[in-house]
Amino acid sequence: MSATTSSLPVAVGTVTSYAFWGDDGRALADFYAAALGWKATQEYPDENGVPTAFLVTDGTTTFVFYTARDFTAPDWPKDELPFHLDLAFDDVETAEQRLLGLGATKPAHQPGGDNWTVLMDPSGQPFCISARWQES
Template structure:
């Protein structure tokens, strides 16, 4: 990096889903964060929802033509890794919030794969 190269920072992470509000509510509950803002489309219908803890922000968008990846067949451009003190309790809680647990579990004893309500995989593991 040279002195002329501007530094950048990540301002948010964006996620698409068939129901952006439902996905925002899921991650807010899963992480103990809050849905803080919503933004309408050109018709005034809320379609983007901000979820934050005050330092990190997720933007959950409603995308009418969203199609979840067919994991593990489809490669993923990215996914989330979430760490918890008690993985078993976290897994049960996340499933209660709307996550599902696929049969394919490549993480062995290291992590568990869950699917969020939009069908996208994310991993949970023990906090290190």
């Protein structure tokens, strides 16, 4: 029996957090907390008691940033990305300058034209910034 024709009740789930790996989870948590105006709320230790997971939230959405011992940043744009973040701001130019001041870098490759700007977070992973979407 396929999943679409199963007689089992449909399980409805919710996403509770989004997790990201990097070479320094604390640095990523601090960067994204500052970038979004959110708060770093909790940290979790590994089996040796060393904090390796750090939570950042606005009260409704939670990001978890992990310190991964063997993390290697993608060689973007050569490497495909399993996922990335798109962040929207009212003033994209001001946001870009602020993010660069927080430790982001701007790669030469910018495939978004006037639609979005690609930046690299402190771990070397790309994310995009753009203007907030306006409903028409």
